[in-house]
Amino acid sequence: MDDLWFDPSKILIGGAWRAASGGATLPVEDPSTGEAFGTISRGTADDIDAAVTAAADARIGAWGRMSAADRGRVLSRLGQLIAARSEQLARIEARDVGKPLTQARADAQALARYMEFYGGAADKVMGQTIPYMEGYTVYTLREPHGVTGHIVPWNYPMQIIGRSVGAALAMGNACVLKPAEEACLTALAFAHLAQEAGLPPGALNVVPGLGEEAGAALTAHPGIHHISFTGSVGVGMLVQAAAARNVVPVTLELGGKSPQLVFDDADLDAALPFLVNAGVQNAGQTCSAASRILVHKARHDELLERMARRYEALTVGPALDDPNVGPLISARQKEVVAGYLAQAGDLDVAAQGRIADDAPAGGHYLAPTLLAGARADHVLAREEIFGPVQVVIPFEDEEEAVAIANGTEYGLVAAIWSADGARQMRLAKRLRAGQVFINNYGAGGGVELPFGGRGKSGHGREKGFEALFGFSVLKTIAARHG
Numbered sequence: 102m103d104d105l106w107f108d109p110s111k112i113l114i115g116g117a118w119r120a121a122s123g124g125a126t127l128p129v130e131d132p133s134t135g136e137a138f139g140t141i142s143r144g145t146a147d148d149i150d151a152a153v154t155a156a157a158d159a160r161i162g163a164w165g166r167m168s169a170a171d172r173g174r175v176l177s178r179l180g181q182l183i184a185a186r187s188e189q190l191a192r193i194e195a196r197d198v199g200k201p202l203t204q205a206r207a208d209a210q211a212l213a214r215y216m217e218f219y220g221g222a223a224d225k226v227m228g229q230t231i232p233y234m235e236g237y238t239v240y241t242l243r244e245p246h247g248v249t250g251h252i253v254p255w256n257y258p259m260q261i262i263g264r265s266v267g268a269a270l271a272m273g274n275a276c277v278l279k280p281a282e283e284a285c286l287t288a289l290a291f292a293h294l295a296q297e298a299g300l301p302p303g304a305l306n307v308v309p310g311l312g313e314e315a316g317a318a319l320t321a322h323p324g325i326h327h328i329s330f331t332g333s334v335g336v337g338m339l340v341q342a343a344a345a346r347n348v349v350p351v352t353l354e355l356g357g358k359s360p361q362l363v364f365d366d367a368d369l370d371a372a373l374p375f376l377v378n379a380g381v382q383n384a385g386q387t388c389s390a391a392s393r394i395l396v397h398k399a400r401h402d403e404l405l406e407r408m409a410r411r412y413e414a415l416t417v418g419p420a421l422d423d424p425n426v427g428p429l430i431s432a433r434q435k436e437v438v439a440g441y442l443a444q445a446g447d448l449d450v451a452a453q454g455r456i457a458d459d460a461p462a463g464g465h466y467l468a469p470t471l472l473a474g475a476r477a478d479h480v481l482a483r484e485e486i487f488g489p490v491q492v493v494i495p496f497e498d499e500e501e502a503v504a505i506a507n508g509t510e511y512g513l514v515a516a517i518w519s520a521d522g523a524r525q526m527r528l529a530k531r532l533r534a535g536q537v538f539i540n541n542y543g544a545g546g547g548v549e550l551p552f553g554g555r556g557k558s559g560h561g562r563e564k565g566f567e568a569l570f571g572f573s574v575l576k577t578i579a580a581r582h583g
């Protein structure tokens with residue numbers, strides 16, 4: 102692939118690029134065509150062990166001795182290098198993940214912005230002095246955990262690397278990153294640029310590989326002091342159990358079934374682009390996808406009709422053609438989503454997008470589907486589908502809207518569309534979610550905005566300044582001086 106300026110078949114350990122210890126590789130597939138266009142390494146438990154050792158060495162070496170201001174400078178420089186290559190990174194991501202080019206560009210810019218944000222924040226995390234007994238001076242320090250493990254899914258590699266590795270490095274941790282086997286290329290590109298920016302050897306180690314092999318080895322490793330996991334609920338449970346055996350903290354950023362609540366006084370003109378985009382962005386493979394649209398019964402028919410018109414206008418095709426909706430990541434994911442659609446039963450298909458006639462036959466395309474007539478307890482209204490499928494559910498009043506919105510196991514994101522300020526405030530408190538948006542959805546991505554779940558959407562917060570507290574540990578120092 103022309104845009105790749107490095108060899109993707111190597112892993113990074115202690116500043117050196119090398120083959121995985123077993124020499125095995127995995128194919129890189131283009132979801133838009135179904136064809137392989139390269140190979141990545143299949144990292145092993147031995148590679149993870151070497152990466153953890155290299156990270157521990159970096160903590161007591163040049164990286165550990167670097168001042169917070171200098172750490173910030175490295176990250177800021179890295180942000181500039183990413184920004185300079187953002188078009189290249191976007192094209193790599195489009196090819197690797199099947200993400201439409203405009204959306205991949207937004208991810209590359211977000212990655213640059215994360216480095217800028219965390220670069221600027223690195224020397225601004227301060228402790229406190231605590232008034233205490235006569236004869237004592239007491240203060241707190243925020244220290245890095247040490248070696249942090251980062252397990253990343255395939256849907257937003259650049260964004261998730263930015264928010265977790267960026268914040269961890271800003272606090273002085275040394276990182277071992279295990280990207281998803283389906284989408285490693287931008288993780289490797291990030292590591293090359295980090296070296297170019299002057300990140301000392303071992304501060305960032307990248308070991309691509311299978312989840313049950315390299316991923317499991319990372320979560321079980323006794324040399325890891327904190328784990329940041331983003332992915333499915335099932336694997337999140339395994340990760341938390343593995344972390345428990347070593348008694349280390351974990352951040353779990355898991356799935357969602359996020360609702361947007363549309364009241365009778367909502368400005369539908371303003372809401373419509375957010376309602377549809379938040380369902381089909383990245384082909385619905387978004388943790389915070391708005392997969393449930395809850396609408397007051399007085400506006401139900403109008404909303405459904407207007408959403409349907411937008412669905413019918415959606416373009417679906419190869420990522421590099423920059424359609425509204427690209428392919429799903431894999432044949433397997435397409436099967437999962439099709440399996441959900443097969444359970445739609447008596448739900449109405451209100452509208453579907455149309456796959457381009459010339460879309461390659463081997464690509465994993467699925468027509469975006471808008472479903473109506475759902476009850477809140479329908480399987481498609483409860484479970485995360487992780488595809489371009491939204492269900493519209495009517496409600497009678499505010500009480501019922503809150504009950505439906507809070508009625509799944511998840512609690513990641515929610516939105517309220519209403520002109521009534523008192524209702525906005527009331528519901529923002531009552532909705533079970535890590536982020537609540539009022540008359541918008543996502544607030545433009547918000548590198549600065551703490552993000553995370555309630556319930557099975559996970560725990561811990563990444564993004565924003567808050568992440569720096571998660572990637573550090575508080576020490577209290579009490580000096581008795583008389």
Ligand code: NAD
Binds near residue numbers: 257317336387554
């Ligand atoms: P996944 O759980 O299958 O995989 C995620 C990562 O975990 C991959 O790197 C994988 O290799 C690794 N992994 C798999 N098995 C493992 C094991 N036994 N031990 C350690 N690591 C293992 O998830 P996915 O299908 O790649 O991603 C989709 C899921 O991620 C969805 O549920 C989505 O909602 C969630 N997600 C959440 C957020 C968030 O911020 N809350 C963001 C993006 C995605």
